[in-house]
Amino acid sequence: MNIGLTQFLVLSAALFCIGLYGILVKRNLFSILMCIELMLNGVNISLAAFNYFLPMPDLSGQVMMIFSITVAAAEVAIGLALIFRIYHDFNTVNIDKINNMKG
Amino acid sequence: MNNAMDTVLFYVLALIVIIAACGIVYCKNLVHSALFMTLCFISIAGLYVLLNADFLAAVQLMVYAGTVVILIALGIMMTRRISMDRSNMAERKYTGWVKCISVVLFICLSYIFINFPVPLAKVNTVQDTVAALAQLLLGHYVLAFEIAAVLLLAAMIGAVVLAKGADDK
Numbered sequence: 375m376n377i378g379l380t381q382f383l384v385l386s387a388a389l390f391c392i393g394l395y396g397i398l399v400k401r402n403l404f405s406i407l408m409c410i411e412l413m414l415n416g417v418n419i420s421l422a423a424f425n426y427f428l429p430m431p432d433l434s435g436q437v438m439m440i441f442s443i444t445v446a447a448a449e450v451a452i453g454l455a456l457i458f459r460i461y462h463d464f465n466t467v468n469i470d471k472i473n474n475m476k477g
Numbered sequence: 478m479n480n481a482m483d484t485v486l487f488y489v490l491a492l493i494v495i496i497a498a499c500g501i502v503y504c505k506n507l508v509h510s511a512l513f514m515t516l517c518f519i520s521i522a523g524l525y526v527l528l529n530a531d532f533l534a535a536v537q538l539m540v541y542a543g544t545v546v547i548l549i550a551l552g553i554m555m556t557r558r559i560s561m562d563r564s565n566m567a568e569r570k571y572t573g574w575v576k577c578i579s580v581v582l583f584i585c586l587s588y589i590f591i592n593f594p595v596p597l598a599k600v601n602t603v604q605d606t607v608a609a610l611a612q613l614l615l616g617h618y619v620l621a622f623e624i625a626a627v628l629l630l631a632a633m634i635g636a637v638v639l640a641k642g643a644d645d646k
Contacts, residue, residue: 379595385524392498394578396502398575399575404553409502412514419521433613436532437610441621444628447629452632455636455640458555467557
């Protein structure tokens with residue numbers, strides 16, 4: 375059986391859904407950040423597969439992946455800074471205990 | 478992407494990716510989750526090589542499997558004072574509902590992808606990906622490239638301000 379676009383898209387959907395499950399069910403800020411990265415990687419796989427299998431004249435899909443990776447890197451930097459700030463203020467990284475609007 | 482070797486490679490890599498992703502979600506220890514994330518990202522880099530995106534595979538190895546995982550592991554170790562056991566527990570109250578939602582979403586997406594296939598033409602074969610990417614980035618997408626540079630600068634300044642604390646002198 376040949377590998378086509380469908381197999382890659384199903385794989386990326388599986389990664390996206392596992393990441394969604396982790397985001398909704400986890401209570402630690404670091405695991406939520408990891409699951410966001412998982413979802414972004416699922417989307418990146420689908421972009422690469424579209425770029426490979428669709429009749430495109432150039433590599434626009436891979437350029438989109440470069441931008442997506444850039445945004446993900448910026449998001450990790452800001453996310454980690456926010457988590458350190460929250461840990462400094464609340465002394466916890468469990469989102470159930472961060473329910474105080476006054477800080 | 479036609480011979481048997483590529484098929485076997487794809488299925489092996491996809492299996493590793495799915496198992497590692499489930500390991501990220503199901504591990505009770507947060508550090509084990511971070512290590513599973515490395516495994517997942519390295520196998521995704523293998524998938525990129527299969528898709529003729531070798532520069533993106535190198536970027537994936539450097540940015541994700543290298544930097545992001547190390548940053549997150551460092552953050553975990555800086556913020557956790559007591560033992561690492563049971564540091565990554567799921568919320569018991571919502572597990573059933575969330576599992577239901579995720580499985581239904583996956584089934585819907587797979588149904589769409591399998592039953593409505595995109596009509597394929599000729600497979601794209603650009604051999605020299607690095608040169609072609611450079612042509613695109615500094616030619617057609619140059620404005621987006623500059624905006625991405627500004628975004629990275631803003632993220633760097635924001636991270637420094639947030640982590641240092643703007644209000645305490």
